[in-house]
Amino acid sequence: MRSPHEPGRRSGGFVAITGANGYIGSALVAAAVEKGCRVLALSRKPVSVPVGVWMAYDLRGAPPELPEDTQAVVHLAADVEGRERSEEEEVEAAKALASAAEKVGARFIFVSSLSASPKAPRRYGRVKWAIERELLPRGHVVVRPGLVYGGSRPGGLYAQLLQFLQKSPAYPWFFPPLMVRLIHVEELVEAILKLSVLPRAPLGLVPDIGGRTVEELAKVLRRPELVPRPGVYPLAGPPVAFSRVLQMMARYRLRRCLIPIPVPTGPFLAVLRLAGAFFPRLGDMERRLRSLRESGTASASCHTQLEVSLRDPVDGLHPSGSGRRRQLLLEGFFLLRYIFSTRPPVFFLRVYVRGVEEALGGKPLGKPWWVGPGWRLLPLLDLASRHLANLAPWRTRLEVALRVGECHPALFQHLVVTKARHRWAVTLEMLFALALEAFKRAAYLATRFCLALTNSRRVR
C-alpha cells in the first residue's frame, strides 16, 4: 500500500466520483472535466463523461476495482432518505471504498454534512457522523458543506425548496429566526477539487528550509492550499435566516414575489413533532428543520484556507450563478441616475449592460458602496476616478453610462434646451450649479484632509 501523501504521482490520474449523477456529483464531474481531470464516474445509472469513464457502483455492492492511476476518490453517494439501506450498510460501503482508495494510493475525500452529529435528528446526519468516525483515524479528508444551493441542475434540499416555492403563494417567516448556512454548489465543487488534485506536501518538517513545519512554510509562502491535510473541512457561508433564504430563492431564482406568513419557530416545531406521530412526512419535515437549525450554529468555515471565495447568496441564486447582470444593472441605474439627476428608464438599462459586456468585457467591478442610497456620494467617485489609477475603470463606466444615456430620448432632454430662457435666469441657474459643485468639492477636500490627519496621527 502506498501512502496517499506520497508526492509526485498526482498529475493526470483519475478522479473517481461516487454519486456522479447527483446534484453535487454532476456539478463536480463537469468542473473536473473543465479543469482537465480525467473522471471516473461511479453511479447506479450511467453518466456520460466527456473525458473519462463510467463504472456501475451501488452502495450495497462491492467496492469498484479502481484503476492504478486514480489520484482521488470523492465519496458523494448517500442514501438520503434512508429507505433502501441500513446505517451499517452505508458505513461499510464507505469503509470498503476508502480501502480501495488506499490500495491504489489515492486520496479519499468524504463529503459529509454540517448536520453530522451522533445525536443528529435525522438518520442522514448520524450516518455521516459514523462514517466520519471511521475515516478520520485513517487519515482521510472530510468535507462538511452547509445547505448547498445554486447551479443549473438543482437537486437535494435546494430543489425541494424551489419546488415548494414555485407553487406556494406564501412562505413561512420564522421568529425567532431559524439560522442556516449556505454554500453555492460551484464553491463546494471548487473546494473539493482543490482538496483532491492540488499538490500536497508530505506531512512533517521540511528539512531543507530550516526544519519548518508545512503549515509554517505555507504561511511564509502565503499559499494555504499547500496544506490540505487530513481532517474535517467545514464549508459554509455566514448564518442567514432560513426565511430570508426562502424569500431570496423565490425572488432571485424564480422571480416570484411571495407573501411572508409569520410562524413562531418553537411552537411550530412542537406541533410538527406531535403530528409526526401520525403523519411520517410531517415528522420528517420537523427533523429536517431541526437539523438545518443545528447546522446553522456549526463551527467556522475553512473556505479562506482553500482560497475559495464565497459569493453573496443573492448573486449565487441568479440563474447566471454570479448575479453579474444584476450587478451591472444596478451599477448602470445609479450611474445614470447620478449623471442625469433623474430615474433612468429601467428598460433602457439593458443597453448599458450590453455596452459594458461588449466594450469592457462585462465584469462588474465588485459591489460598490454607492449601489443604494449611497449614490448621492457619487461626486466623490466622479472626482477621485479622474486622478486615482485604481479607480480608472469607474471613470470608463461613467463614460459608458453617459454615452449610453444620451441615446435615450427622455435622458437626452436633460442635455438640451427646448424653450428659450432669459440669459440672466440661465446664468443664475448655472451659478447655483457651480456653487453646489464648489460645496461638494470643499467637502471632498475636507474629508481627504481629515483622513490624512488621522493617518499621520496613527503613524506617530
Next chain:
Amino acid sequence: MTAQVIVVGSGPAGVSAAWPLVKAGAKVLLVDGGTAVPLPQGEGSYFELRTDQQSHWRFFLGANFYALKQAGDVSPKLRVPGLAPTFAGFTDRFPVAVEDFKLFGSLARGGLSNAWGAGVAGFTQAELAALPVPYGEVRRGLQAVTKRIGVHGEVADDLGEFFGSGFHLQPPPPLELPAQVLLSRYQRQKKIFGAFVLGRGRNAVLTEPKGDRLPCNLCGLCLYGCSRKAIYNAAFDLEELEKHENFRYVPRVLVEELMRVGEEWEVRGRNLENRAPVALRAPAVVLACGAVGTGFLVLKALRLVGIPIRLLSSPVAAFALLIPNLLGCPTRQESFGLSQLAFKLSFDPKLYAFGNLFSTSGLPPSEFLLRSPLFLPTSRRLFRYFLPAMLVGNCFFPSVFSRHEMELCGDGSLRISGGYSAEFPAIARKTHKALRRAFFSCGAWLLPKSFRVAPPGSDIHYAGTVPLRSSPQPHEALPSGEVAGLPGVWVADAAALPELPAKPHTLLVMALADRVGREVARRLKAYAKGRIPND
C-alpha cells in the same frame, strides 16, 4: 480587358486620375480594398433621431457598441458606427509599426473620403512656389475638379480670395446663430484684427442638386454620413466611372508590391477575402493609395531599405468658443455639421494657421461633458445652455512644424515615427493667445483649457512621401508625376506634395491627380502611335 493603366486606390486622388484617362479612351483598371461603406439609411434629422426614437441608440452607438469600443480616440468621428468600415482592417492588414503617431488608413471603396470633413480651398501661384508644376495646369485641374465634385462657398467675404475665386461655386448654406453673431461682430469692427481674417467656410457639399445627389437639408447628421449624398465622396465618382466600358474596377485587393516584368509593371497583391495572390499587368501604374501607401510601394519597388524619408502632416489643435450673449437660446433643430466659418491667422506674410468653426448641434453632448473638468451633473447643467451658444473649432498649422519619418524595414514592414518641431509648442501657445484675443473681440470666449493640440498625425491628411521635385532624389518624383527611377509609375496623391500649407489640400491633390491622368493619357496616345514618349 488588357489594361493600359492600373490605378491603385479609389480615394479622391484615384478617381481624379482615372477620369481624364477614361475620357481619353484609355483602358483603365482601378484596384482597391473595396470595403463597402453603406450610406446611412433613414429619415429624420439629428435632433429628431435623438428625441423621438428609442431604438436609435443602435444608430449612435452601433449594434455592437462600436462607439464605446472606440472611446479612447480623439475625434468623435472615429466613434461613428456608420464609418467603422471606412477605417476597418487597415492597421491589421498593413505591416506597419507606429511610434508617437496616429495612423489611419482605409481599405474602403472611396477611401478616407467616406469620413471626409469636405473642406476645400484653391491655391494661388505664390502658395505653390515649392511645387515644380506650371500654375496654369494646376488651375485648370482645380477648376475641373471643383466643377465635378460640387463645392459651396462665398467669394465676396474676407476669405473669398484666400479660398480662391473664379471657380464654379454653389451658394453656402444659411449660417447658424452663433456663427452669424460672430461674423457680424467681426465685420463691424474688422479694422482691429490685422492678422486674423474670418469668413465663410468652403466645403465640397451640395446646396443645389447635382445628378443623383441631393442638396443639403440641414439635418445635422454630417458627422454620421450623409444619406442624401450631399457631401462629396469618391465612391460617387467610382460609381460613374464604372458605367464606362474602358474602365474596370477590381475590389478587395490589398496591393503589396510593384514589379517590373519586361516592358510592363506587375501590380502584386492579395485578395482580402481568401488571401489568394493577385497579379495585374499594365504599361503604366498610377499610385493613389495615400501618402503612406504610395510611399511604401515606391520604397519597396526601389528597394530603399533602412532609409528614413519625410512624412508630412499638418499639426492640428481643437478648441471651443462660447458666445455669452446667446446663453439661454434653445437647442437648434436644424444644423449644418461641417465648416460654417473659417479663419486664417498669419504669423508672417507666408506662414499662417487656418481653421474651421463648426456648429455643436450635431455633436453628441457627451463629447463636451467628458472633456469638462467639472462633475458630470454640473457639466450637464452648464453645457445644456452652453451648447446652443457654442462653436467648436479646429486649427491647422503648416507641415513645416511636423517632424514625421517613415522607413522601410528589412522585413518589408514600415516604421513610422511622429513628432513636432522644437518651435511648435511656442507657436501653438502664440496661436492660442492670438485666437483668444481675436475671438474675444468678436464677442466669443475661447473656453479655458479647451485649446488642445492633438497628437502627431491626428489630422489624417498625410502627404509628402514622394514629392515632386525639379531634380528628384531617389524615391522622389519628376515634375510630371513620374517616380524617378521607376519609369511608368506615377504618383497621383498627396505623396506628391513637397510642402503642406495650413489650408486644406484635398482639392489641390485632386487637381494634381487630374493633371497626372491627363499626362498619362497623352503618353499612352503617343505610345500607341509608335512614337517614343518624351518628357
